[in-house]
Amino acid sequence: MHGETATVHGNESSWMKVTVLTPRGRGAVATVAAVGDIAWWERGKPLFSAANGRSLSRQPLCAIVFGFWGESSREEVVLCRMDENRLEIHCHGGDAAVERILSDCAARGATIERAGFVADAAFDATGRLETECIEALTRTRTVRTAEIVLQQANGRLRAGLEAIREAIVRRSPSAQEQLSAMRKWTLFGARLTSPWRVAFVGRPNVGKSSLMNALLGYARSIISPIPGTTRDVVTANTAFDGWPVALSDTAGVRDSGDELEAAGMDRGRAAAGRADLVVLVVDRSQACTPDDQRLFASFPNVLRVLHKADLPQLWDGPILGAALAASSLTGEGIADLIEAIVKRLVPEVPAANVPIPVFERLAREIALADSELRAGNWSAAEQRIQNLLAD
């Protein structure tokens, strides 16, 4: 499986650790890295045959070697020996080729471990900090988020933590400021690897599914003129302005005697509760109903959309302040809505030199160090940051 690592121990004198560097999913190319004794490859039947006929140990370092993986059905791969102990295999993207390479290696005695652990031991990156960043990198979904995580892995995070440690050592008040500045990006850091969540609420038939489909640009949920069709929460992933976003189309909120629909509505409310942003949709072509009123009361600070803007306006509800008029039918207001969603989700982008908690353990440790400093426990905070840097 992508994101997992196979540790292969042939015998005491010949070992190999294998991990997938590219994230799971469709892609042109996937990269598998292997660290260990080069002789491991030459024990038993060759897993890789170079087109130039030479064995792996006779391939020069840093040269691109074209060849084939496997014996019976041969898969084209490109391989590069990065140094004496490490090589990278570039195969077709998607699951099949990667699975095959991993399982062939595993068949020689592999145990499957999580990427973070083994990458740590195997690749001896600068440290556990960088390894966990790389593990986070495999979970990013857009180029924009991947770039940010990569910059953190490439020294930004370490430099930021070093600066915090130095300030703590000097017992400087700036330590607290720097920690708070880093903590400010905790949610942002988490969303780099798990999308921002946007939930659409509104009574049935106001066009939530249609609006979500318009945003996604493809038909994802069922659209029906019968109220109550969206019975459950439908989630779809997309990206706005390079930020990964999961849109949830919740069941229409209204009084319902239908048990199934009521259950869907409960899940809808729960999804709205978990969301980073709620988009409240009303049908502008109809008069305001008591259900609409209740929704305004339940969701006071949300993004409001006056939907079906292509139809004559009959809406007589509260003046909706900064509400956006939109139509899924004509596309009017959809680009503005995307812009408004992005502004709410990512009101500010961190400056280039800011360290970001890009994985959960880091976020936890930073929060703990922050409370230790607040409690005046300088040495505990110093030790905690030191441990992050030393691992």
Ligand code: GDP
């Ligand atoms: P939901 O129950 O809130 O998810 O509503 P749907 O997306 O299923 O839409 C309900 C009905 O409204 C369907 O008949 C849609 O075709 C119609 N509808 C949705 N969006 C628009 C729009 O922007 N303009 C107009 N005129 N009709 C729309």
